[in-house]
């Protein structure tokens with residue numbers, strides 16, 4: 001079945017954060033939005049069909065999670081990730097970010113340490129600091145544009161009274177797919193220091209040809225304390241529907257997470273997100289494969305363009321995610337100047353790297369989840385903006 005990722009879709013006036021939130025975030029609506037992590041592509045037809053069928057029924061009452069939803073998710077992870085998830089390990093949750101916040105409350109006490117690996121998706125920081133836990137940063141090390149974990153430093157963090165490690169796998173924004181060896185080293189440290197790992201695998205399906213995502217939960221043994229957050233939301237471009245799943249093999253940990261959600265009286269989900277979640281995992285595979293091929297080609301185009309025409313900006317081709325981590329340090333601007341340069345000179349709305357914490361200064365994150373023509377125009381705008389610099 002052909003999928004047309006080149007088809008431009010107008011998203012203005014759809015209450016879209018990415019489009020309709022530009023004035024608020026950038027101070028102007030006159031930028032091409034390449035920031036918040038959703039894509040401008042139409043979702044797979046299996047999802048729109050399932051939603052249309054459900055909408056035919058005119059009542060949208062409180063809803064239950066059907067067994068078929070769990071089956072679809074279990075099948076997906078068995079087939080695509082060789083990970084056998086047991087039904088009772090699954091806890092449905094409103095979104096992945098709420099689960100990050102809930103995990104901090106469920107698995108640590110005030111004052112206890114939580115390890116994060118910057119630069120990283122910024123709610124990892126606020127999940128810790130909002131709840132008066134101690135942020136223990138284990139910065140990733142950059143090696144010629146490729147990022148690696150600093151395991152010695154991670155161990156030192158674990159020794160400083162940490163109860164939880166929040167892992168981003170694949171990693172937003174640096175685009176790494178962690179290897180089995182890296183994941184095993186993390187597990188080894190977690191075992192020796194009795195750490196719980198919150199493994200945020202929301203980008204697990206957005207892996208480029210040639211790379212393989214290993215789910216940390218698949219490597220676990222009895223006694224390991226691993227809580228995995230998953231969702232079809234990024235993979236199939238339905239983050240606005242806001243439904244995710246937690247996989248928690250340990251019954252006490254499962255109970256602890258449920259308790260946090262129950263204490264907030266987080267209600268059941270809505271009937272539309274249920275059908276979209278199930279339809280995506282049942283019927284979205286061919287669309288996803290075509291998507292990753294399309295995005296891989298866009299990555300190649302960006303890499304070639306930068307090398308040829310914008311040597312001041314460097315990029316390591318990502319192993320996963322539709323988020324490019326652009327190293328703009330050679331432009332010799334501070335973070336405010338860099339942000340203003342992209343907004344006012346290039347008319348582009350990217351995410352400033354500094355929001356991802358230590359290690360993000362001098363970088364910009366570009367969302368390429370849009371037509372390749374749009375990304376080409378953005379590259380031309382950056383090149384021309386640089387040419388006009390004094």
Ligand SMILES: Cc1ncc(COP(=O)(O)O)c(C=O)c1O
Nearest residue numbers: 037095096097098121172202239
């Ligand atoms: C690593 C990571 N976790 C979570 C989210 C958002 O999850 P949700 O929208 O389900 O709260 C994102 C979105 O960009 C992300 O990159």
